[in-house]
Amino acid sequence: xxxxIRDGKEIYRRxxxxxxxxxxxxxxxxxxxxxxxxxxxxxxxxxxxxxLAFSSGVVGVARDALAAGAPVLCxxxxxxxxxxxxxxxxANEILCTLSDPRVPExxxxxETTRSAAAMELWRGRLDGxxxxxxxxxxxxxxxxxxxxxxxxxxxxxxGIPVGFIGAxxxxxxxEEHPGCPEYLVVHGRRGGSAxxxxxxxxxxSEEE
Amino acid sequence: xxxxIRDGKEIYRRxxxxxxxxxxxxxxxxxxxxxxxxxxxxxxxxxxxxxLAFSSGVVGVARDALAAGAPVLCxxxxxxxxxxxxxxxxANEILCTLSDPRVPExxxxxETTRSAAAMELWRGRLDGxxxxxxxxxxxxxxxxxxxxxxxxxxxxxxGIPVGFIGAxxxxxxxEEHPGCPEYLVVHGRRGGSAxxxxxxxxxxSEEE
Numbered sequence: 001x002x003x004x005i006r007d008g009k010e011i012y013r014r015x016x017x018x019x020x021x022x023x024x025x026x027x028x029x030x031x032x033x034x035x036x037x038x039x040x041x042x043x044x045x046x047x048x049x050x051x052l053a054f055s056s057g058v059v060g061v062a063r064d065a066l067a068a069g070a071p072v073l074c075x076x077x078x079x080x081x082x083x084x085x086x087x088x089x090x091a092n093e094i095l096c097t098l099s100d101p102r103v104p105e106x107x108x109x110x111e112t113t114r115s116a117a118a119m120e121l122w123r124g125r126l127d128g129x130x131x132x133x134x135x136x137x138x139x140x141x142x143x144x145x146x147x148x149x150x151x152x153x154x155x156x157x158x159g160i161p162v163g164f165i166g167a168x169x170x171x172x173x174x175e176e177h178p179g180c181p182e183y184l185v186v187h188g189r190r191g192g193s194a195x196x197x198x199x200x201x202x203x204x205s206e207e208e
Numbered sequence: 209x210x211x212x213i214r215d216g217k218e219i220y221r222r223x224x225x226x227x228x229x230x231x232x233x234x235x236x237x238x239x240x241x242x243x244x245x246x247x248x249x250x251x252x253x254x255x256x257x258x259x260l261a262f263s264s265g266v267v268g269v270a271r272d273a274l275a276a277g278a279p280v281l282c283x284x285x286x287x288x289x290x291x292x293x294x295x296x297x298x299a300n301e302i303l304c305t306l307s308d309p310r311v312p313e314x315x316x317x318x319e320t321t322r323s324a325a326a327m328e329l330w331r332g333r334l335d336g337x338x339x340x341x342x343x344x345x346x347x348x349x350x351x352x353x354x355x356x357x358x359x360x361x362x363x364x365x366x367g368i369p370v371g372f373i374g375a376x377x378x379x380x381x382x383e384e385h386p387g388c389p390e391y392l393v394v395h396g397r398r399g400g401s402a403x404x405x406x407x408x409x410x411x412x413s414e415e416e
Binding site: 015018 | 223
């Protein structure tokens with residue numbers, strides 16, 4: 001018989017205690033620290049905190065937007081799939097348009113990635129939304145263009161794309177953009193759907 | 209106008225070139241190196257390769273199993289959601305039982321996590337399957353118990369759970385178990401659905 005902890009609540013409790021003991025959360029505002037704990041839990045890396053950057057109101061503003069019924073606009077199906085529906089305060093819509101049949105043609109017309117082209121289908125939904133970008137750097141760049149075009153301004157942006165081409169630069173561009181709404185980013189190449197989902201789930205409910 | 213690369217194929221090409229230049233892939237068998245490239249692409253960390261461990265036949269055996277129509281049994285909805293269906297060689301079933309309505313009661317009866325309890329519904333499907341565990345360490349422990357019980361032996365196991373409680377130990381237990389089938393693991397706390405999906409997608413098709 002293999003010995004291991006089988007109690008899900010106890011696993012969470014011990015995991016979060018380990019994270020709080022090891023990660024340097026003390027310098028974070030308490031609401032951001034709560035989000036950081038879940039993000040670290042999703043990736044297994046306590047040094048993630050060194051790459052976190054955020055505007056001071058991001059958690060409060062995103063939380064208020066969700067409470068008021070704002071949709072969560074996601075760049076990837078994995079992000080949409082990971083959101084824990086019962087944590088959402090207003091049965092909020094979780095929208096990912098990447099698989100929409102119009103997207104391949106939009107990508108050809110706009111000469112961009114399918115991920116960025118899929119955001120054309122966010123028009124009319126962008127204003128006041130919570131945007132969660134956990135995969136494609138081109139989506140974060142495209143978001144700034146949409147804001148510049150006046151297509152709407154989200155309440156908050158979780159900018160956590162991952163990778164080697166554009167990830168570093170797109171997160172910098174978001175932070176430095178004059179039209180940037182409340183934001184949370186992970187600097188550098190790290191990012192991805194799992195930590196993005198963890199951030200949404202933490203913002204959606206303060207329950208650990 | 210923000211300058212960034214908008215050509216998806218070019219982004220992939222440059223990303224994979226960067227990974228091949230920076231990651232120490234030379235010591236890996238070429239089939240495992242191809243899988244490692246996609247896993248690194250999904251997490252942004254070239255040092256992932258230092259934590260990779262695998263049996264020599266894992267990629268070939270998993271690839272043959274998929275070609276023969278084996279299902280992919282996943283521990284998390286995010287893993288199932290991320291598999292690129294058009295890469296699969298035999299329209300393989302991607303099965304995640306975590307949301308099955310019977311699972312909460314099974315978890316109570318078996319006094320285990322919902323993730324591990326959901327694997328009761330894998331009985332009869334386990335033998336010859338490709339198992340992809342990208343979230344819960346308890347699933348990897350439970351898999352070894354199911355193999356011990358004679359519930360079946362998968363063709364190959366991608367053991368990539370993440371976290372602080374049980375992740376390290378469950379991956380060690382898999383490797384050291386006498387009944388362990390072909391396997392690929394990421395040692396340590398790192399893991400998660402994104403890199404697990406990347407491994408499945410790389411095994412499913414050699415197309416970069």
